[in-house]
Amino acid sequence: MATGPGLESxxxxxxxxxxxxxxxxxGVLKGFDQATxxxxxxxxxxxxxxxxxxxxxxxxxxxxxxxxxxxxGELDEELDSxxxxxxxxxxxxxxxxx
Amino acid sequence: MLPLSLLKTAQGHPMLVELKNGETYNGHLVNCDTxxxxxxxxxxxxxxxxxxxWRMPECYIRGNxxxxxxxxxxxxxxxxxxxxxxxxxxxxxxxxxxxxxxxEEGPSGRPAKGIGRGxxxxxxxxxxxxxxVPGGKGGGGRxxxxxxx
Amino acid sequence: xxxxxxxxxxxxxEVTVELKNDLAIRGTLHSVDQYLNIKLExxxxxxxxxxxxxxxxxxxxxxxxxxRYVQLPPDGVDIDILHxxxxxxxxxx
Numbered sequence: 001m002a003t004g005p006g007l008e009s010x011x012x013x014x015x016x017x018x019x020x021x022x023x024x025x026x027g028v029l030k031g032f033d034q035a036t037x038x039x040x041x042x043x044x045x046x047x048x049x050x051x052x053x054x055x056x057x058x059x060x061x062x063x064x065x066x067x068x069x070x071x072x073g074e075l076d077e078e079l080d081s082x083x084x085x086x087x088x089x090x091x092x093x094x095x096x097x098x
Numbered sequence: 099m100l101p102l103s104l105l106k107t108a109q110g111h112p113m114l115v116e117l118k119n120g121e122t123y124n125g126h127l128v129n130c131d132t133x134x135x136x137x138x139x140x141x142x143x144x145x146x147x148x149x150x151x152w153r154m155p156e157c158y159i160r161g162n163x164x165x166x167x168x169x170x171x172x173x174x175x176x177x178x179x180x181x182x183x184x185x186x187x188x189x190x191x192x193x194x195x196x197x198x199x200x201x202e203e204g205p206s207g208r209p210a211k212g213i214g215r216g217x218x219x220x221x222x223x224x225x226x227x228x229x230x231v232p233g234g235k236g237g238g239g240r241x242x243x244x245x246x247x
Numbered sequence: 248x249x250x251x252x253x254x255x256x257x258x259x260x261e262v263t264v265e266l267k268n269d270l271a272i273r274g275t276l277h278s279v280d281q282y283l284n285i286k287l288e289x290x291x292x293x294x295x296x297x298x299x300x301x302x303x304x305x306x307x308x309x310x311x312x313x314x315r316y317v318q319l320p321p322d323g324v325d326i327d328i329l330h331x332x333x334x335x336x337x338x339x340x
Contacts (some may be wrong), residue, residue, distance in 0.1 A: 073304030
């Protein structure tokens with residue numbers, strides 16, 4: 001399946017993961033497998049709320065189970081550093097309902 | 099690196115496991131398998147809202163109920179050590195682990211251990227790493243892994 | 248396998264993927280695999296004011312299991328070919 005959308009190209013890059021329970025976790029992708037289980041290093045969670053800007057919680061080294069993952073996005077570091085997270089307000093994402 | 103190799107390497111280390119139902123389990127990893135079923139010792143279980151705790155000498159968690167695992171930072175360096183070691187020693191197959199997905203990207207593989215884990219956390223406000231490892235400390239009272247009721 | 252083959256034909260086209268958490272992401276279809284995991288390029292979230300969570304993401308991988316709908320370009324659907332393929336699949340070919 002050479003053309004498949006594997007995560008190879010994202011290894012050692014900073015990624016932004018949206019989980020099924022609506023969390024947004026940012027970290028460096030260190031590994032993954034067929035089931036989309038992933039290893040995230042130096043990760044932190046970005047907590048969105050409507051009352052205050054985005055809060056960042058340091059998490060560290062995580063293994064996230066594939067069936068809890070919705071989206072893995074490649075974080076454009078330039079775009080990201082131009083964002084003022086402290087000014088961003090939003091509802092947390094809804095959990096996935098299967 | 100495969101997530102399950104990292105998990106295997108974490109044997110003997112403390113870790114935090116959050117289940118899909120929101121409960122968290124803090125304990126030392128005894129063993130795991132390819133389904134991510136895990137066996138923990140010296141466990142503290144915390145309810146979803148974080149207000150109730152149970153202590154148990156050991157427990158077994160079925161892999162498919164897990165949401166994520168938080169493992170101590172240093173474990174990732176051990177995986178790399180072991181993969182490079184098994185490759186340089188050319189141990190016959192069966193020594194388990196290793197098999198770090200064939201490194202297509204470069205001729206030289208990994209720069210053996212000691213990789214500074216550099217990455218310069220500029221964004222990690224709060225002074226980057228150094229968080230106390232999620233360990234079996236009483237009450238597990240640090241919001242870290244959970245939150246949001 | 249029919250939908251896998253079908254989506255492979257759509258690579259390079261613009262699609263909108265709506266997820267089971269109501270997030271809708273638009274982008275160029277880069278690739279698909281047998282689980283119908285999808286990779287999009289040049290992505291933007293459809294309602295960015297409501298969902299600023301992916302503002303700094305331009306390329307993403309979407310797990311097939313969380314996809315609710317894929318909105319297709321009108322010219323991405325050739326009814327005759329689809330009919331044929333469906334019959335072939337039903338026959339087990």
